Amino acid sequence: MLNSRYSRQTALPFVGEQGQARLGSARVGVLGCGALGTVVAELLTRGGVGYLRIIDRDVVELSNLQRQTLFTEHDAEQRLPKAMAAMQRLGEINSEVRVEAVVSDYVWHNALSLLSELDLVVDATDNYLTRLTLNDACLELGIPWVYGGAAGSVGMSANFLPQGPCFRCLVRDLPALGVGESCDVSGVFGPLTVVVGAVQAAEAMKLIISLAIGRSDLVEVDLLKGVFRTLSLQKDNSCPACEYGMRDFLSPEHHQSATVVCGRDSVLLQQNLADLDLFVTAKRLEARGHSVRVNKFRLQLEFFGIELILFGDGRALINGTNDTSLAKRVYNELLG
Numbered sequence: 001m002l003n004s005r006y007s008r009q010t011a012l013p014f015v016g017e018q019g020q021a022r023l024g025s026a027r028v029g030v031l032g033c034g035a036l037g038t039v040v041a042e043l044l045t046r047g048g049v050g051y052l053r054i055i056d057r058d059v060v061e062l063s064n065l066q067r068q069t070l071f072t073e074h075d076a077e078q079r080l081p082k083a084m085a086a087m088q089r090l091g092e093i094n095s096e097v098r099v100e101a102v103v104s105d106y107v108w109h110n111a112l113s114l115l116s117e118l119d120l121v122v123d124a125t126d127n128y129l130t131r132l133t134l135n136d137a138c139l140e141l142g143i144p145w146v147y148g149g150a151a152g153s154v155g156m157s158a159n160f161l162p163q164g165p166c167f168r169c170l171v172r173d174l175p176a177l178g179v180g181e182s183c184d185v186s187g188v189f190g191p192l193t194v195v196v197g198a199v200q201a202a203e204a205m206k207l208i209i210s211l212a213i214g215r216s217d218l219v220e221v222d223l224l225k226g227v228f229r230t231l232s233l234q235k236d237n238s239c240p241a242c243e244y245g246m247r248d249f250l251s252p253e254h255h256q257s258a259t260v261v262c263g264r265d266s267v268l269l270q271q272n273l274a275d276l277d278l279f280v281t282a283k284r285l286e287a288r289g290h291s292v293r294v295n296k297f298r299l300q301l302e303f304f305g306i307e308l309i310l311f312g313d314g315r316a317l318i319n320g321t322n323d324t325s326l327a328k329r330v331y332n333e334l335l336g
């Protein structure tokens with residue numbers, strides 16, 4: 001039966017009814033729902049991927065709207081979690097797609113469980129630590145992932161399959177904090193993330209239809225110069241991850257508890273507090289004279305010009321500083 005929703009897609013020789021059926025039964029994770037993630041999620045939803053799991057820890061802000069295509073001013077005013085706002089919008093676009101929103105950080109201890117029962121993951125994160133963690137998790141689970149990155153006017157994408165070459169063949173260890181994470185300095189050209197997200201969505205769909213039609217090189221695009229170029233990917237025969245099977249980034253040693261958030265005057269503190277009750281914590285802070293706003297997703301308060309947003313899993317976003325030790329002092333003063 002020809003499904004008219006997808007008729008322009010099934011008409012493509014490399015898709016056809018069989019390819020469309022594969023898309024319809026595929027389970028895909030989108031890790032990060034910012035500039036790249038919103039584009040990827042929308043294209044996969046319109047293309048009829050059966051199930052999407054959108055994982056993101058942040059809330060929608062006004063400064064996101066320049067490039068994060070699923071969100072509206074209303075989402076930013078409400079400070080809705082990005083994963084929830086995306087799920088709502090995607091449901092309006094294609095109600096045949098099952099979308100699951102996961103409002104969570106992606107760290108070493110949940111790296112495998114958050115990707116359970118997925119066929120493929122699309123990387124829409126903004127830092128090396130998360131990508132190295134994702135790389136280890138996907139190798140462990142034996143599933144492919146599609147890398148994407150964008151800063152300034154330059155972006156890139158590559159596919160990493162279980163047999164390698166893998167991301168760690170290219171990036172052996174975590175660069176020093178700040179190195180290579182240039183979006184806080186240089187900004188991001190809005191059209192760039194749409195191009196890179198579209199490349200990622202195309203590769204994800206191709207890998208689902210047939211691994212053989214996915215690209216095996218790295219593509220780089222510079223929208224200021226208006227050029228694409230490709231670089232071949234080589235497997236590193238001494239790679240700890242895909243050659244020796246080590247999963248260094250699935251253990252706590254490689255993870256920092258405080259990171260400066262790309263593009264903002266903020267520090268993210270990661271604490272492992274699974275049983276945190278935001279309403280109980282809010283009452284305790286109010287008893288100490290603080291004015292607190294709280295809902296089931298987050299607790300928010302101001303402290304000497306610094307804003308603290310505490311999430312239900314213990315993560316805290318400290319806005320108004322990029323000094324990690326000051327952020328830790330504020331956190332410990334209020335919540336320690």
Ligand SMILES: [Zn+2]
Pocket residue numbers: 164165166167168169170236239240241242243
């Ligand atoms: Zn490797």
